[in-house]
Amino acid sequence: MTRWKEQIDQEIGSESKFTLATKEKIMQKAAAHEPKRDWRAGMAIAGILFIALLLVLSSPYGHEQQIQPGKDLEQVLEETEVKEFFISGLPFNEEKFTAKDSEFYIGNKKYDKQEDVQFIQSLLKSVSVYEGDEFSEGKDILINMENGDQLKLKLYPYDSLTNMGLKDMETGLFYTVTNDDIWKFYFDYRPKFVNIAGLYILAILLAGLKLFVERSLLKRNNLQKRRKRFMNKRHMIIMVILTVSILCTGASILLTGWMAVHKGGILAGLLLIPSVNYAFERKYELNPTYRKIDLFHYLATAGITALMILWL
Amino acid sequence: MMNSKLQEAMEQYGEYCIRVAYLYVKEWTAAEEIVQDVFLAYHFQQERFRNDSSLKTYLVKITIHKSYDYLRSWSAKKRQFVESFHLRTAERSSEYLVMIENERQILVDALWKLPLKYREVLILHYYDDYKIKEIAEIIGSSENTVKTRISRGRSKLKELLGPEQWEVLLHD
Known part of the structure; x- marks a missing residue:
């Protein structure tokens, strides 16, 4: 290996090629040019x-939504009717409410067809206050009413396919719903x-x-x-x-x-x-x-x- | 601080880099310009040197890239054309033969006759003492490609040098 190096150096000249003048040129150029900002x-x-x-x-x-305090579920239902509703597809979390009034949220599904609106309307008409809080897993549902009010509810499966528990997130009150069509809610309104x-x-x-x-x-x-x-x-x-x-x-x-x-x-x-x-x-x-x-x-x-x- | 680093790098590797550049471009003026660009690039972009390799390898990499840039440039192509034209004319004269005899560069001339891809690996391996793995990293090819190029380059060089010169190279 060294033979190659020796011979090449011998052939191209052993005297220094990197002269003092070259060094000075480099130093001058280095001093003259400030680095440019990228x-x-x-x-x-x-x-x-x-x-x-x-x-x-x-x-x-x-994106915190405006809460309209002072109205409970029954009062809102007396004043107006359901316009549309959203069901969250995220896993249930007792502490958080994850339904939002937009489909741009992960897992959020919007329902605004006449049959869907009428169905949820009919469920809500048959609510009655419930004294207790033993509900567990459920779904978050956000309902937009015709007059602009919003209902934030947690819906829970109850003891049978004709009963359902419900919590109004604004007031913290629990309700029960008894309706023969509740089973539809469990089967037809799953996150798609x-x-x-x-x-x-x-x-x-x-x-x-x-x-x-x-x-x-x-x-x-x-x-x-x-x-x-x-x-x-x-x-x-x-x-x-x-x-x-x-x-x-x-x-x-x-x-x-x-x-x-x-x-x-x-x-x-x-x-x-x-x-x-x-x-x-x-x-x-x-x-x-x-x-x-x-x-x-x-x-x-x-x-x-x-x-x-x-x-x- | 920055200048002292530059000076230190020039002291240590300036001579080495200019020789590597020369073996690529075959012209001392061009090699000097290349080496100036190399050290200026090192000076202005010192944060790019991350100690992944030695400073010597880093500077050789820049030298090779700058040499390639030069060889691709219009001025290098023009020079090669003029040189080949003069060479054909001069070959006929007896003065040329005398000049050749005086300035014999047997190995270097033979290296320059090789295609750049073979010349490059032979220079890096035999002149710069780089290992196959390091050469692969420097030129951005696989180790197998480097091995193949070295082997083919050696065969071609052997043909160009003849058996006598080749034997001399093989013995220290």
Whole structure:
């Protein structure tokens, strides 16, 4: 090996080629050119802040509904009629009320057809106050009345298919409903989730397509798969914390129903991950082609995850 | 602080980088410009150097990228064309033969006759003493590709040098 080196050095000359003049030229240029600020990194950070703001605004804290105190269930039913109602598809949580008056919330289903409205109207006509609080699992239902009033009710299965328990969230009063058609409520008004098996197959196909496109992009650009996905330790820690916290929050909401979540919030949360990653890769100037492939990877992953969640 | 780092890097690796650049571009003026760009890039983007590899490897990587940029440039292509034209004319003269005899660059000339993809791996492996894995990382190819290129490059070089010169290279 050293023979090669010796011979090459001998042939191209052993005298110093990196002269003092070259060094001085470099030092002069280094002193003359101040590093330029990269405005695009600033734009990326501004984008992240905007998404974070969107996340906060779309959370329940940014969308707290107006409560009209002073009216109990019976009073509202005497004054007006049901216009439409929403049933939350999230798991029941005794402490929280997750039905919202919009289908943009995860699992929230709107019912405004005449037959649905008449059905719920007929159920509510037969309520009577109940002294007790032994109800357990149930459903959250938000009812919009014709005059703009809202009823927030927790509906509970009772001792038979003709009885149902009910709690008015405004007043905290318990009621019972006796009606021969109550069974319809249990069977016809379940959250209508899409075909989960079909959705899984679609997600697997899309994930495969994503992998194929990534590999093709690497091959086309004559690049190898990166051994280190992160630019440095700080990048890795922030990405892991961000991803784990977003996934855990999402999973805990879907499993426990402790919060109603706007679909925009989910989307913003998922977009936050590629944005932060892109900002880091820009800051540390990763090869632009790798950066594009990474952006594709994260956006495609976010898209597939969003498809899985937002379709609920 | 920044300048002292730059000076230190230049002291340690300046000579080395200019020689690597020369072996790529075959011209000292261009090699000097390349090496200037290399150290300026290092100076202005020092946060990009994350100690994942040695500073030497990092600077060699930049040198290679800058050399590629130069070889792709219009001025390099123009120079190659003019050089080949002059070469064909000069080959006929006896003065040229005398000049060649005086400035014999047997191994370097043979290396320059190789396609860049073979020349590059041979320089990095035999001149710069990089291992296969390191070369793969530097040029962004797989280890198998590097091994194949080294093997083919050696065969081609052997043909160009002839058995005598080749034997000399193999013995320390």
